[in-house]
Every structure is written in C-alpha cells, then in structure tokens.
Amino acid sequence: MIQEQVTPHRQKQMDHRYDAVAKVTGTAQYAAEFTGPFPAKDVTYGYVVQSTIPNGTLLSINADAAEAASGVLAVLTPFNAPKLPVPPPNPPARRNLTVLQDATVSYNGQPIAVVVALSLAQAQYAASLLTIRYKQEPAKLEFRKHLAEARSPKQPGKEPAVNHRGDTTAAFAKASVVVEGTYVTPIQNHNPMEPHSTIAWWEGEKLNLYDSTQAISGVKQSIAKLFQIPVDFVRVQCPYTGGGFGSKGSMWSHVPLAALSARVVGKPVKLVLGREQMFGPVGARPSTVNRIKLGATSDGKLVAMQHDVVMNASVLEDFTEHSAGVTKMLYKSPAVSVTEKLVEQNLGVSTFQRAPGEAPGTAVLETAMDELAIRLNMDPLQLRLINYADTDPSQDRPFTSKNLKVAYQQAAARFGWSKRPTQAGTQIEGNNLIGYGMATATYPANRSAAQAVVRILPGGRAFVGSGTQDLGTGMYTMLAQTCADSLGGLDPATVQVKLGDSTLPKAPVSGGSQSTASVCPAVQDAAAQVILKLSELVALQTASPLFGKGSSELTAKDGRLVAKNNPALADSFASIVQRNGNIPVEAMGSAEKSEGADAYTSQSFGAVFAEVAVDKDTHMVEVRRIVATYDIGTLLNDKTGTNQLEGGIVWGVSFALHEETHIDPVYGRTVNENLAEYHVPVNADIGTLDVTVLNIADTKFNPLGARGIGEIGITGAAAAVGNAIFNATGKRVREFPITPDKIMTA
C-alpha cells in the first residue's frame, strides 16, 4: 500500500560528481597530502608503536638506541610523555583512548609509544630498536567460550538492551511451528582505502589538524576537551575523506598522539596508520552470537520472536552492536523479547560500522525467517508479506512513509522469483547447484541539526559551505545541487562548494546515513534567506527594474530575481551584488528534525534477491546476480545514490562470504591484518547488480523527501546470499562468512 503519492519537486542532477575531476586528476588533497601553510620541509613523521601482549603493564621502554638513530627527534612513551590535563576517559571524546598517560596494556596492538623522526622510514626503523619490557597478566580472550559470563551493557547505547512486548512464553507454547537456532557474525574491520591520517601543528596555544575523519566538529570538540583548550583554538580540516565506514566517526588515539608529538618536537607531525595498525586501535564491528527463536501459526503468522545476542566488547569500553534491534520492528508479532549482552575481552574497542545493528541483525533474523518459511513449506516472500508491519510494531506508531510491499513486488518481478526452485538442491547446471534467496533490507532514517552558509559572489556565482564531510559518498554533489536548486535553478556545476573545515557552519558526523538528510535542508534554508536578502537589497536599488518591490512579490529563477506577477521584470544576482559594491550577499541557514518527528518512525526498507551457483565439489560460491529495490524516499542523484546502494550490496556479499577478522586465541592479536588475508570481494566475486529505487518522497521526514542511503545496501544482502546457498545446496550455514569449508561440512 502506498501511503503517500506526493510527486516531489526534483532537483536538477549533476551528471558527474562535483569532485570527479579533482579526484581523477589527483588534485583532490587528502589529509596526509598537505604541505602547508607551514613550510613543507618542517614536516616530521610520527610512527605509533604498538603493544605485543594482550594484557599487563609496561615495565620499561629503553629508547637509547632509538633516540641515537639517525633522524630521530623524539620517542614518546608513557614514562616521558607530557601529562594531559584530563586523562581519559572523558565523555566528549566518547572513546576510552590510550594516549600514553599510563602504563596499562589492555589489548595486543594498543599504542604504547610514538617515534618522531625526519622521515617515516627513520621513525619505523628506530621503533624496531626499542626494548620493551612488560609484566604480563592473563588475558580475556576467546569470548565464545565465555558466553555464560555475558553481562548487560553499562550504558545501553542508542537502544535499550532489553525489550519485551507481549508474553513470549505463552505464545511459543501455542505456536504450531517453532524454529530455533544460533547465528554467528564475525568481528569485522572497516578498512577504508585511505588509512587514518593526521597532520598536527601548533601555533602557540592554537592547534591545527588535517585529519581524515567523518566528523570534523567531533574531533574539534574531543581534542579541545582532552588538551583543555578553548574549542575555538582548534581548527580541523578534511576536504576529502577516503572512506570511513564508521571507523572515522570518532576521534581515536592517533589524533591526540600526533598533537602531543607536535607539541614535543615543536614542528608539524604527520601520523599515518599502516594498514596493519587499523586492526585494533581504530575500532571494529564486534562478533555477535544470536540465539533466535521464532514461533508461528501453521499459516505463517508470527506469534512470538525471541532474540538473545551476546557479543564481545573491549575491557576498555562498552559498545553494543544492536543486532537484535531489527527483530523488534521488522515484522508484526504480538510477542517479542530481545536481550543484548557483552563479554569483556582484551581487544581493541568495538564501534559502529556501516549499518551497525542492522547489518548483522538482518543477516541473522532474515536467515531465521528463511528457515521458518522452509519449515512451513511456504514461499519466503509470502512469509514476509503475511507478517508485514504497516506501522512500527516496536514503538506502536506510524511510519512517515513505508512502501516495502511495492519494493518486494518490483524486485521479485525483476529477479524472476516465480522461477525459484521450491525444493532445495534441485536446480543443477553441470557441476553447479543453483539457488535463489531473498531477504528484507532496512535502516532507520536519521536526521540531526545542521547549519550551512550560502553566498552570492560578485559576478552572480553562488557559494555554499558547511562543516560536513565527503567520504567519497557525494556530499559535494549534494551541496552543489541543493544550493543551485534552492536559488531558483542555477547550474550546479558553477556553484562553489566548501566543506570539511571546522571554521564553516557546524554539521553533524557523517554517520547514520544522515548527512544529506540533515545538511541539505540547512542549505535550502540558507538559500531562502539569501533570496530574501537579495530582495531587500534590490528594493532599495534605484537603478534596478525591481526597485521598490516587496520581497513577497519576488521569486528567484535562473540566477535572477523575477517579479511573480510580471516575469518580464527581472534583475540578475550579478547586478544586485554589483550595486552592493560587489560585497557578497550571504546568509546562514539551519535545519533540524521536523516538529512532531517523535510521533512517527522514519525508516527505509528494501527487498534483496540473490542467485548463486555453488560448485558441488569445491563448494565455492559464485554470486551470479543480485536484484534489489529500495524504498528510500527521493533519490537526489542517480549516480552517487546508486553507487552507494551498489557499494552497500558488495559489502553484503562480503559479509556473506568473505570478511572476518581472526584473533589469535593465545596472544589476542589479529592474525590477518592486511588486505591479502582480510578478504573483501574482488571484481570476479560480484555478478550483475540490478538496483532500483521507488523514488516515493518522504516529505514528512524532511522537505527534500529524501532519506539517507549510505548504509541500507549492506542490510539484507548477506541473508539473501546465504538463503540462496541453502536453496542451492540444502545446507544451512549459520555462521558468517559462509566459506567453502563450512558448506562442505554443513
């Protein structure tokens, strides 16, 4: 059922990314690539030294040889590093950082020293000359052997860790069919292409950072708090971020370590993490062990759902991956019970990773749903339709817009779901077993307060600025398009865009798929204010054909103000600014959640279908095609938007088949800390992707009608692939990733 049929006003789309040329020609500068405003030759290089034990205390670090090595400027250790005014943990930094303030070692790979030298090679070599002595303590590892020790999170995070509705015990007793299983998802590391990198330099008490981040204002706040300097003394710049996926959503230890080092050596310090250093110190998605029980009537109506999840957490800090969250809201079930618990481990801190909660949550719940459908001898799609939730069952309130049924229909038709072999293991092509699977995708629509500035420059060009970030996602393009559109239809390619500088108006963290939905309305507001200012100016400009007109009589169109009742009466932005003494006309804009947002749930959905071929002897899986249709509101740019959704699906395939961080059970260290052994899909692993969106505007959510799209693509895809593998082979693997050995032994 389509709840809304508002045909939204469509922005003019840019055909290419705003920053495409800069990216392709290499002129786009990433954090570690800056060579000024300081003299380029002043740059020094920091190298983080990491612990090699999982738990204990540093007894000593002998740096004599390292300090004597050529090019070495300083070796900072917990025994000599400057003391910070407020040692962590400190709430605004949110993360429990390890910044050389004490000698405790809580995980293998923890930063324990920084070597600063004139070159990276010299710093790395000097690091190998350190003699480090520890007092080791027994470590908490192998959390799956300690599930019974799980405890509730100290702080629940974004959702309560325990949630019940209805009487599950009674409902299960009455259910005609019950399926029950344990589903496991692994630890995963984000691995953006661009490693975490920072250049820090001080100007007196003022701190400057180039930092590869998803949150310039977050970094600014956190580091000011840590060093106890006024927030305005910090400037953070990050014009381009080479991916983050959540691992750059908070400030990790290497940022203050760079700042601390810069203070010690009195020069700019560049600190770039090596790929192997990104497994531990900058967060990971925790492993989740999900016990799921579903009860249904014989005609497929869910009567009870129970989802109890236990996951690993760091001894340093609690983080809850809400994998049970989707169980509360995806289907209409009168009784639902979920619990989420943690087991402390001597591991680096867990954190949000692309679709935190929903990615593992849909992977496990949608596998269990497939098992229920098989048990009921029912088409898995039919089971979803029978239990379709028109309103949000977890909060008992309507959605601002939900059209998942249409998405199911559209994707099923494009895929050819009706040809699905109903019996597993029956569709055979040579040595291949062919299978079809489907699952539901979902991700909440988030929105936060944001600000932006819009300026009309001499000559009539527009400028838009906001302290947001572009992670490769398309934020430059969104700002250009929205600004151009809101000023009455300029050519977006002519708009000057600036982001990634904390001196710009504040915008939220680029996380939770909220940037477009939050920042673009602020741009719309700023643009409206600028039009108002232009109208006020022109009314006083005697030389203008619009002299004396009231602002309500004017509208902006094609770079001009135009009289509404007489389009022949018009004046260009350029002339108005020129008469203003060529002083740019600018206005600030802001936007926040719509009023009454609490009366609704805003959520995106999608339907994902997968076809796989599984080799009967090698058990290798080929994902031949994925067809997905998403209900994400208005898609603002086809290219950047589809790219986000396709990229998300590739992550889903990765979740299904490839990705896993392996921790050594004795030493607690990641064993596969490089991209040769930490597998993500290669081109040959991805068949054809067919992604469509419904493009039904959600104007109750925001004036653009657009919900975020950065994360939903990964959700559902893993289960769709796993369910297709079952359909192909008749084998159910309940532990991701589904590697050939697991299929063989299932």
Next chain:
Amino acid sequence: MNPFTYERAAAADTAIRAASSHGAKFLGGGTNLVDLMKYGVEHPTTLVDVNHLGMDQVTPTAAGGMFVGGSVRNSDLANNPAIVRNYPLLSHALLAGASPQLRNMATTAGNLLQRTRCYYFMDTAFPACNKREPGSGCAALNGFNRIHAVLGQTDEGAASPHTCIATNPSDMNVAMYALGAVVEVQGPKGKRSIAVADFHRLPGKNPELDTNLRPDELILGVTLPPATFAKNSWYLKVRDRQSYAFALVSVAAGLEMNGGTIKSAGLALGGVAHKPWQSKEAERALAGKPANRTTFMDAANVALTGAHGYKDNAFKVEMAKQTIVRALTLAAQGVQA
C-alpha cells in the same frame, strides 16, 4: 626495514660472488622479499638484483622439453605459446595465483622460493615461530591454523624447536611437481640440477629451512621434461574468493591417456604441506587403471594417507580428496581452456 645496500649484478658469477657475503640476498620481482623486509622478517644487508642477467628466456631443450629462465615473469610464462600448448597445467597454475599486477613482477625463481604465508611467520609481534626464530616454538599449533598443513608437518608440541605446520603457498610449484621439473642452479663451485621434488623440504627438525638451496646458489632456471600431459591436465584451486586468494587446497593433475585407460599420471597437492605434496603412491595407483570415479577416489584416499588436521584446518583432508577426484575427472576429459 633495516638499512641495506643494493647491487645490480651484470653476470651470474658476479651475482654469486656478491651473494657470498654474509646476509646478502638475490632480488627477483621483490613481491615477497620486499614485503618481508618491510615486516622485519627478512633483513638482508645487501640485495643483489638478478633481473638483468639474461635469464628471461623460455627455450626448447635438446631432450624435447623446455628451459624456463629464472627471471621469466609469471605472466610471460603463463602466456608463452609453447607453454600454453605443451604445458597447459603450468600455465593455468600460474594464472590461478595472485593478481595480474603481482604476476607481472613475480619471477620463476622467486616463485619457487616464496615463503609461507603463515601469519605467525609474517608478523614479528608473535614471539613463537621456529621458521623465523629457530627454537622459539610454533604459535600456529594452538593458534589460528586454518591455512596450515595436514601432511608431512612436524608436530612435537607448540614449545618444541622442531614443530612447524606451515604450508608452501605457491600455485606454480604444484604444477612443477606434477610435471617433474628440474631446478638448475649455480654456486661458487659450479652448476647442479635438483629435481623439484628434492628442492623443497619438509620441516623435519629444521623448520627454518624451506629448501635445499644454499644461500649463495643462484637459480638459473627450470627444465621441464618433454610434455606428457599436454592433452589431459587440470589445475584446480579451491579458495575463499574467486581470485586473489591463496589456495585452501589445490590440485595439479596430469594424465597420459591410452583410450579410456590411464598410462601414467602426475598428481600434486597445494595448500596441504610444507612443500607441494606429490603422491607417488597415488600416481602409481592411477597408472594402468580405467579413468573412472572409483580409480580417482582410490587415488585420493592414497594421496591423503596419514593426513592429520588441527582445530581450524581439519576440513582440508576431505576437501583435498574431493578436489583430487574432480581434478582427475576433468583431466581425463581433456584440457583446461
């Protein structure tokens, strides 16, 4: 990485002389050695670049086989028309390895000598690895050992100085074993030929030694005997993704057919042992038999005799058997396109 000197040798004997200095190493494509230097696993004092010694030719031998120079790049070898025609098994094994970029750099000699991908060997932060630090023990034994050996390993407990359950990661080497290649080397005292099966070692009591090559011996190239499996062969690699992953298990199968009967066979396994695992017994079990599933299953069982897995790699025993049967079945039908 430690400081080191770099020398570009102009002739084999100068290269060998340069390599006689303590701590010197030959440099081929550098795709393995340079990585290990960056990780601090290898620390040569001198790198002797052997890419300019004219060892980049593939030539026919008087005996009717081929000689492959030590510096021939993996891509060039895989695409050499004579190799594609007569030794398709070798060509396919090469193409199953690494990525195009790596194959464009990797050399025949370097590939023969590439070191294990055992995590504990490659990361110096782990204190126990007999191969890297003789006598330090073996962290893999009680660690994450999914990529490790099930055949021919030394297992005397994690603390023993002899234990090593590492695997040879090469694809090319597996084909070289099935084809019966010979490694031609030159040292300060002259040249010698080593059958590839005697070139690599099992860990025995010296897991630090991968091969029987001496540090100052230069690999000139590899001699391939006259082709017997040009019409019936298959390289089958089972891996965690479609490309750019090391083998969980791989099989090089070559058959010399006489109608429906197997005249002779070459069979080697990758990913299961410290060296490519050539089963002479399995090859004998195939010879003279009809090419059918029973024969292949018998051979698979023979090849895996004595196999013993660990916590994370026990699956390899059954996986190797299934892969052998499949590879032999395909080889009997013809040759890989």
